[in-house]
Amino acid sequence: MPDSRFLDRAGRRLSVNDNRDAALFMSDILNLPGLDVIETREDAHDYLIRVGRRRALDACPYCAGGPMVANGTKTQGLRDTPVHGKRVLIEWSRQRFLCRGCGRTSYDQHEAFDPDRRMTKRLVEYIGRTALRLTFTEVAAGVGVDEKTVRLVWSDWSEREIGRLEFATPRWLGIDEVHLIGKARGVFANVEARTALDITADRSQKTVATWLTKLPAKETVEIVTMDMWRPYYDAVRALLPRAVVVIDKWHVQKMANEALEGVRKALRADLPPARRRRLMHDRFVLLTRRRDLRMDQQIVLEAWTNEFPLLKAAYEAKEDFFGIWEIPSMTSGDAREAYRSWAERLPAELRPGFGALTTAVGNWSAPIWAYFDVPGGPTNAYVEALNGLVKVLNRMGRGYSIEVLRAKVLLAHGASKIGPMPKGKLLRDWQGDLTPPAFLRRPALERPLKGAGNTVEFITTLKALPPAPDVHFGIDLSTLARLIEEDAI
Numbered sequence: 411m412p413d414s415r416f417l418d419r420a421g422r423r424l425s426v427n428d429n430r431d432a433a434l435f436m437s438d439i440l441n442l443p444g445l446d447v448i449e450t451r452e453d454a455h456d457y458l459i460r461v462g463r464r465r466a467l468d469a470c471p472y473c474a475g476g477p478m479v480a481n482g483t484k485t486q487g488l489r490d491t492p493v494h495g496k497r498v499l500i501e502w503s504r505q506r507f508l509c510r511g512c513g514r515t516s517y518d519q520h521e522a523f524d525p526d527r528r529m530t531k532r533l534v535e536y537i538g539r540t541a542l543r544l545t546f547t548e549v550a551a552g553v554g555v556d557e558k559t560v561r562l563v564w565s566d567w568s569e570r571e572i573g574r575l576e577f578a579t580p581r582w583l584g585i586d587e588v589h590l591i592g593k594a595r596g597v598f599a600n601v602e603a604r605t606a607l608d609i610t611a612d613r614s615q616k617t618v619a620t621w622l623t624k625l626p627a628k629e630t631v632e633i634v635t636m637d638m639w640r641p642y643y644d645a646v647r648a649l650l651p652r653a654v655v656v657i658d659k660w661h662v663q664k665m666a667n668e669a670l671e672g673v674r675k676a677l678r679a680d681l682p683p684a685r686r687r688r689l690m691h692d693r694f695v696l697l698t699r700r701r702d703l704r705m706d707q708q709i710v711l712e713a714w715t716n717e718f719p720l721l722k723a724a725y726e727a728k729e730d731f732f733g734i735w736e737i738p739s740m741t742s743g744d745a746r747e748a749y750r751s752w753a754e755r756l757p758a759e760l761r762p763g764f765g766a767l768t769t770a771v772g773n774w775s776a777p778i779w780a781y782f783d784v785p786g787g788p789t790n791a792y793v794e795a796l797n798g799l800v801k802v803l804n805r806m807g808r809g810y811s812i813e814v815l816r817a818k819v820l821l822a823h824g825a826s827k828i829g830p831m832p833k834g835k836l837l838r839d840w841q842g843d844l845t846p847p848a849f850l851r852r853p854a855l856e857r858p859l860k861g862a863g864n865t866v867e868f869i870t871t872l873k874a875l876p877p878a879p880d881v882h883f884g885i886d887l888s889t890l891a892r893l894i895e896e897d898a899i
């Protein structure tokens with residue numbers, strides 16, 4: 411059946427390339443062995459390629475018997491990948507066969523075509539990849555199918571591709587909340603490798619539990635960092651009972667800043683409008699650590715805190731609270747003690763303002779102070795890499811669904827981090843949120859090797875070990891952010 415797009419306004423067919431050379435040329439272009447190009451036509455936007463083939467079918471697909479006899483043809487339109495920027499419609503004059511044994515009819519099959527869709531398998535692949543860069547509507551226009559078809563094809567394709575990924579289970583799992591396209595999402599990450607493992611559409615306990623249930627080699631996870639979000643915590647406790655849960659210090663320290671902000675806002679009621687605006691403007695000085703203030707900012711700080719003793723007390727309380735994380739060689743026990751002392755010193759009139767903080771620290775005590783028992787702690791580099799990625803994702807995320815954004819992240823091949831599994835363990839023999847073993851309380855680095863007597867022997871032993879197989883650690887956060895910035899993904 412001729413495609414109406416190949417007829418001009420008077421109903422005449424447009425340029426027909428039906429000579430042998432053109433047919434051979436197109437046959438080569440299609441590169442579908444076994445199919446004979448009968449005719450090709452083209453206009454400014456489309457190629458129509460009529461193909462057929464003559465072949466005998468040996469056995470019946472239903473009864474495996476026969477004999478099979480040719481029994482007419484059926485013309486079928488199938489979409490293929492664009493050629494020279496033009497959409498391609500293949501018209502296949504498909505041979506029908508009748509089985510003399512069972513009386514059923516069957517059609518010629520060709521491995522190039524998707525069994526479930528009226529398109530080639532390579533078009534399915536093309537739609538999958540292209541929809542990571544263009545909107546579904548753009549892809550639909552480019553290949554000549556409707557948007558709904560693109561959506562369905564892409565959805566199946568991405569599910570299959572993501573299902574094929576095999577990321578190494580991290581020793582240190584980060585579960586973070588990020589705001590992407592208007593909603594709080596969950597991000598699962600390998601903190602040590604600084605890679606993304608997945609993005610979830612929401613951050614419900616069910617979603618986290620489902621994700622953790624599918625995680626292979628769960629016993630590999632030794633540390634889980636998260637913010638103070640009960641659904642995460644409950645899911646992790648249930649499914650990774652041996653992992654140590656650590657609340658990232660940023661989430662805890664942030665609450666001291668929020669308390670200070672509360673005190674500032676309460677003061678402004680008594681101020682004339684101009685002074686109120688001034689204080690609003692100067693709030694960044696209050697939120698900055700004292701050691702990071704420039705001289706002029708220190709003067710601003712002093713002016714405000716001298717005028718309002720409560721603001722001064724709140725500022726000092728904030729600084730002291732941050733300071734808990736800066737005392738060298740602290741254990742969780744020391745930190746707990748430092749906090750207790752901080753809370754006792756907190757002036758009575760500040761207690762309501764710092765109430766959210768003290769309640770949270772009370773509720774999350776073990777995972778907050780466990781921070782001090784984990785060697786290293788989550789690094790700034792990790793947090794910055796994650797925030798950097800979220801920033802670029804949000805910038806380019808407009809117009810995409812979270813599903814596409816997730817696939818864009820996970821299927822970004824250029825950002826895959828692949829290498830050998832790091833040796834050793836973060837926390838050997840750790841049994842949960844109990845008192846940590848003594849060796850964990852100090853950094854284990856630069857401890858002399860016991861019994862390392864003969865260097866030559868040591869090196870020989872190392873060489874004899876088989877190389878560790880490479881594993882896929884996930885998608886490198888910084889590389890991915892850079893590739894997106896460069897519009898390379």
Ligand SMILES: [Zn+2]
Pocket residue numbers: 470471472473474475476509510511512513514
């Ligand atoms: Zn049969």
